[in-house]
Amino acid sequence: MISSFYGLQTSLRGLLAQQRMLDTTGHNIANASTKGYSRQEATLVASPALIVPAGSLASGAGAHIGSGVDVETFRRVRNQFVDLQYRSQNTNLGEWAARANALDAAELSLAEPGENGINEQLARFWDAWADVANAPVDPAAKQALAEQAGALADAFATVRAQIAMARDQGMAEYATLSGPTGEVALAAQDLAGLNDQIKRYITAGDIPNDLLDRRDLLIDQLSRFGQVSVTEQADGTVDVAFVDTAAAATTYPIVTGTTATWAGPPAGDAWSPGGRLGGLLEASRSGGTLDGYLADVDAVATSLATLVNGAYGATFFETGPGPAGATLRVEAGIAADPRAIDPGSGNAGSNDRALAVGALRDHASIDRAYQAFVAKVGAQVRDARRQEANAQVLTDAVENRRQSVSGVSLDEEMANMVRFQRSYQASARAMSTMDEMLDVLINRTGRVGL
Numbered sequence: 001m002i003s004s005f006y007g008l009q010t011s012l013r014g015l016l017a018q019q020r021m022l023d024t025t026g027h028n029i030a031n032a033s034t035k036g037y038s039r040q041e042a043t044l045v046a047s048p049a050l051i052v053p054a055g056s057l058a059s060g061a062g063a064h065i066g067s068g069v070d071v072e073t074f075r076r077v078r079n080q081f082v083d084l085q086y087r088s089q090n091t092n093l094g095e096w097a098a099r100a101n102a103l104d105a106a107e108l109s110l111a112e113p114g115e116n117g118i119n120e121q122l123a124r125f126w127d128a129w130a131d132v133a134n135a136p137v138d139p140a141a142k143q144a145l146a147e148q149a150g151a152l153a154d155a156f157a158t159v160r161a162q163i164a165m166a167r168d169q170g171m172a173e174y175a176t177l178s179g180p181t182g183e184v185a186l187a188a189q190d191l192a193g194l195n196d197q198i199k200r201y202i203t204a205g206d207i208p209n210d211l212l213d214r215r216d217l218l219i220d221q222l223s224r225f226g227q228v229s230v231t232e233q234a235d236g237t238v239d240v241a242f243v244d245t246a247a248a249a250t251t252y253p254i255v256t257g258t259t260a261t262w263a264g265p266p267a268g269d270a271w272s273p274g275g276r277l278g279g280l281l282e283a284s285r286s287g288g289t290l291d292g293y294l295a296d297v298d299a300v301a302t303s304l305a306t307l308v309n310g311a312y313g314a315t316f317f318e319t320g321p322g323p324a325g326a327t328l329r330v331e332a333g334i335a336a337d338p339r340a341i342d343p344g345s346g347n348a349g350s351n352d353r354a355l356a357v358g359a360l361r362d363h364a365s366i367d368r369a370y371q372a373f374v375a376k377v378g379a380q381v382r383d384a385r386r387q388e389a390n391a392q393v394l395t396d397a398v399e400n401r402r403q404s405v406s407g408v409s410l411d412e413e414m415a416n417m418v419r420f421q422r423s424y425q426a427s428a429r430a431m432s433t434m435d436e437m438l439d440v441l442i443n444r445t446g447r448v449g450l
Contacts, residue, residue: 010067010430028408037408038077040075046067050065083220086398094225099289111159124148125152132145133351136344139339145338163297187222227273242254242273252271307366
């Protein structure tokens with residue numbers, strides 16, 4: 001026989017299940033603005049039915065009587081494929097952002113167009129030679145020429161020093177990020193700790209959704225620094241490693257199980273991790289983009305010194321290491337006494353040397369070479385910014401798609417709250433009705449007519 005109290009247990013299961021649904025909804029609403037949070041939902045299943053043996057019913061056949069509902073699990077709504085897409089785009093964004101910032105710093109050091117840039121200083125330098133050609137014996141013209149030549153040399157030294165500073169800052173940032181106390185190492189330690197906690201819960205049969213969200217958020221952040229590979233293990237842990245984009249089979253472990261295994265970048269930085277680390281390396285490493293800029297500046301300075309000295313017939317500019325990394329300086333005797341400038345090869349008043357130097361204006365190896373260098377830097381900065389903007393758009397698009405799956409919609413949660421509330425009220429009403437029936441059965445049976 002089926003107990004008269006059987007329906008109370010069925011209603012109780014309904015009350016408890018709807019209470020858990022409301023709890024989950026409240027948790028979602030509370031974390032609607034939490035970064036990295038994934039929407040959660042309680043999965044309901046019908047509880048095991050009560051089996052009535054054959055012969056217990058008038059029909060002589062057995063039956064399964066429903067016993068209510070159970071909460072099977074609390075799952076987080078997540079799409080792993082979209083996660084992979086997001087991390088790939090985030091890596092691309094980090095790389096182009098790092099490149100653009102490094103190249104932008106180099107472009108700012110050129111100060112072009114402007115009165116303090118090398119291009120303007122070159123124009124004034126040629127004008128000073130023209131003034132000396134017009135007044136070969138005027139000491140004031142020679143003094144102005146020497147001062148302008150010094151200003152031009154200083155302009156080269158300043159540009160070179162600032163590009164070198166941008167390169168050194170890029171490598172310093174790279175070393176900080178990837179070093180033993182950098183963000184990668186700290187993230188590795190956090191991931192190892194989370195792996196340990198998650199492993200203990202999963203082994204015990206629990207699913208720690210919030211810890212899984214925190215771990216995924218850390219992996220998302222790591223993907224900004226370089227291309228990451230994530231391998232899930234049966235015990236709930238994940239192995240995370242950077243992938244060398246130039247040799248996909250080569251990986252550099254960050255976390256293995258519950259152990260932080262990040263040992264820093266390879267010796268000599270001989271890898272291409274992509275992401276911010278890869279962008280910084282591409283721009284700042286030895287032989288990288290900024291080193292190429294320094295070589296271009298030095299080439300223009302060397303051509304200037306060679307051609308001017310050749311036209312002048314003596315040493316006017318010296319090249320080589322100097323203060324603040326300068327590659328160009330005025331010859332010591334001329335710098336000490338500008339009257340030593342000899343504008344002509346003949347008698348006093350001749351100006352053939354000054355005219356020959358002045359004729360170098362707009363020379364392909366000097367003015368036009370420097371202008372081509374400035375145009376190249378501008379084009380590369382513009383391209384890097386364009387690539388960064390494209391990567392940002394793609395990253396945002398994937399993130400929006402991910403949020404459409406995993407994000408919390410307050411409108412949807414409020415609708416769910418009303419739905420679960422009504423279901424809870426219905427289960428409570430069923431229990432009250434059952435209670436009233438039992439009250440009649442227990443307290444009033446046999447008292448009819450009294």
